[in-house]
Amino acid sequence: MKICVFGAGAIGGYMGVKLADAGADVSLVARGPHLAAMQANGLRLIEESGETTVQVTASDDPSELGPQDYIIVTLKAHSVPPVVEKMQPLIGPNTTIVSGVNGVPWWYFHKLGGDLEATRLASVDPGDAQWNGFGPDNVLGCVVYPAAEVIEPGVIKHIEGNRFSLGEPDGSKSERAMALSKALSAAGLKAPVRPRIRDEIWVKLWGNLSFNPISALTHATLDVLCTDPGTRAVARGMMVEAQEIAETLGVKFPIDVDRRIDGGAAVGAHRTSMWQDLDQGRPMEIDALVASVQELGHLTNTPTPTIDTVLALIQLRARSAGLY
Template sequence: MRYIIIGAGAVGGSIGGRLAEAGRDVVLVARGAHLEALQRDGLRLLTPDSDLRLPVTAVSGPRELGELRRDDVLILCVKSQDTANVLNQWALAPVAGGGTAAELLPVVCAQNGVENERTALRLFQNVYGLCVWLPSVHLEPGVVAANCTPQSGILTVGRYPDGIDDVIKQIGHDLAESRFDAPVVDDVMRWKYGKLLNNLDNAFEAVSDLSSDEELAERLIETGREEGIRALNAAGIPFVGAAERHAVQGDRMRFTEIPGAPRGGGSSWQSLARGTGSIETDYLSGEISLIGRMRGIPTPVNALMQRLSARFAAEGRAPGSLPIEELAQMVRDVQDSAN
């Protein structure tokens, strides 16, 4: 298999780098200064145990590859707001021997949120989910850092909407030989809905400095998660709970700071730090808002966090710049209004 990593940022760069280190055939897809650095110098992958320089092929899109190979695997690592546009770029790419990527190639959604697989299935015949537990950072062109050891992450994989086949077994095997735990499951979306609940803290972390009052921060985050649990339960959507996740994770993913590569925050925080102008929380807090509205379950805190994070992205505000006391008052106000 050749792995084409579409979106070689923190998660994509870490997955692609570890696969390349293990001897797999890898292509990284990136843009701008990051692409230029990858093409010029290769990928620099920082981990708690190593500083690697990997000479990986890097392109901006399918045209630079010509005909795709029949053993290609597309691993989608872009933010959810970019999924539809990116998939449209790849769907009609020709595959050697006839046919298109959408008809013949597997696409693996290695992304937060739960909408990407459904979006992919509109175009692609063979879609797989990948639940990402991979603390990592990309803030500098050509460089990504994966912060956990001894395994870089846990990447739970399965066919979408459910099931297991030989393709995902092989993908899981290759990931497992690349410093990841990669359980192959027949209910991957149950894992991704569980991750969605954890990702509800992304918006809080993006807009406010949670370290300034960790006890208050945890209370605020819990209000969002409680809304999420109520919404998922009302919709009858199964999800993996914290106890089950911790049992799987064990001590195989120990977060470690990497000198010279501080991880200021998660993916949404990093979007604000890089000034990308967009943020993924429409598909995180916004997903809970959507499910709640469809089921008549109030989700005022998640709706607030969705609005706030979108405003931060649009206005180019620095991550964490809203004082946590102000955020707490805003949360109380929307809760009072909903009661």
């Protein structure tokens, strides 16, 4: 089984080290100083239990790696459409694209059934780049839960979590899903195959949709954002609107809104990824996390006044910073 992790930053690098250390045939696509450090010194992972350094096959040129059985995509959502053509040398007749990307996935309406079956989402897949370049039949869903960071080129620090939930768009326990689950489990990662992967996508998205833009706008950490009456009310309004959209599409939420917000507060003084991107001058994941939900609101005829307001504010903030 050949596995390529495309976008071997914090999360992708964490997966790469765990897979390589378990003996998997894994390669990594990265760039810049991080890639140079991996090629020169291997990739080092710092965990609470200790440190691991592995020598990995790493490149910025997919044509050097050849066709893969699995491509695990761990880029930020807006970074994927521009590199679909570059990824083609990795894709063979039986390649599975594992979509480990935050937000509403481009394949959301593939095999969902109903009136919106096969609907394309312009907010996350402009020009249908992924739909046409990957093909929805080749995709396997993945919800990423771990937290990690690149603390210096070639060095990743694992913070918490080791679960990567997998799921077919049609809900089946396919041979390809079970085989990847087995490989990830052998590497010490949790990889359950879920029959309702979209439910998990929405529970994670609930927080990303609201906490990320509000924190970037206010510079409030999660513990403050989720307990201040004003910002909690704004987050709750966004989440209620999102829940109505999701339930219209058949999603079942295992927890209620207030418990989800309380869970965010319990994380503590955490700076969300969108706030970190703003501070560090990196493009922000606004479309996949927020604009996509607005687009789903339009498709389901669900009003989203709170989401619309926060989206307008964070888009302007990002444009002002040259990050959108």
